[in-house]
Amino acid sequence: MYGHATDGTGLCQSCYAKNPVSWDDCHRCGAHERLHGHGLCHTCAAADQITQLLTGPDGAVRAELAPLLAALQASAPKAVLAWLRRSTPRALLACLAHDTGPITHEYLDQLPHHQRAVQHVRSTLVAAGALERRDEYLISLERSLAKALAEVEDPGDRKLIRSFATWHHLRRLRQNPSNTYGQIHRARRDIRAATQLLSWLRESGTSLATCTQSDIDRWVCEGPWLRHIARTFLLWAVAHRHAHNVEIPLPAREDETNGIGQRRRWELVRRLFHDEDIDLADRVAGLLVLLFAQRLSHITSLTVDHVTHERGVVSLALGSHPLEMPPPLDRLILRLLDERKGLAVVGQIDDHPWLFPGAFAARPITSKQLMHRLHRLGIYVKPARNTALLDLAS
Structure with missing residues (x-):
């Protein structure tokens, strides 16, 4: 069978x-x-x-x-x-x-x-209520931290990495009731970069306490650009006197003002307004990016409580105050309230608070998942947000 x-x-x-x-x-x-x-x-x-x-x-x-x-x-x-x-x-x-x-x-x-x-x-x-809810992203970070520490041979390096992870990342994340995939990914990336830097310093015959700026420059120049990620760890180490007078400069960035043309932006907006073949959740999420320059991490955390419908006016709390939604976006949001369905294979329930439910029951979609869905529609979030921000500022 x-x-x-x-x-x-x-x-x-x-x-x-x-x-x-x-x-x-x-x-x-x-x-x-x-x-x-x-x-x-x-x-x-x-x-x-x-x-x-x-x-x-x-x-x-x-x-x-x-x-x-x-x-x-x-x-x-x-x-x-x-x-x-x-x-x-x-x-x-x-x-x-x-x-x-x-x-x-x-x-x-x-x-x-x-x-x-x-x-x-x-x-x-x-x-189903048979297990209490917990922060699975935070649990995965703690699990990966334990695995990373077990692979560090030097006790002093292991202690440094544990202190950095605990006091710079975990303390803040444990106080946050709704961590996102992006936050956990950045923490895991910083821990990995710290481990690689300490290992490289030891192989080079020095340590974090005795290394000089020339050692750090050599670390950055000899490796891929991703070695700049260790900047966060090094700033923490200097601030807590584990290192002295060293820093990793910020890498050269692309022009942050790059965006999409206004003509292209409004073509995407019109398509999302009227194309019924596009998934409703993708339409609303894309419009929040193109019209209000919203970050995906903020969009994925929206719940039904962020939407108010009074006297024919639909408002969405995108900040400290509810913002009135223009038509036809207001009607799309009301439809999403009624029609939102998760992507979970099993255990999917309708009684959940998320405006954009995800691939697991009673959990929201991740920023990474939503980004891929918008990419399929031709919406690249960073350029779209930049254009929307410039338009809002003007």
């Missing part, structure tokens, strides 16, 4: 050729649709597979898995069937069925399966 099917029937190509699937009545629920296979509709087939995978050795689904079973059965059946055709999710669900004890974040953290499959299960349980 899990052969090389390409049309969602659950049959291999050979069996499908002999038994072409057509619209019929499901043998179990009587639903009239294009059946998945073995006389069952997609809903019944998905329920069967989920129950079978989550059934333990005693022939029953243990109580700790009841929320997961209910959430998976409530998910879009075609998406669930496509997800279960992969070996990793099936192995993960079977492992959960055969283990004992409560399903906690700590238990999921130590599972050896592919992390993306674990993330889908975790977000499904969080969305």
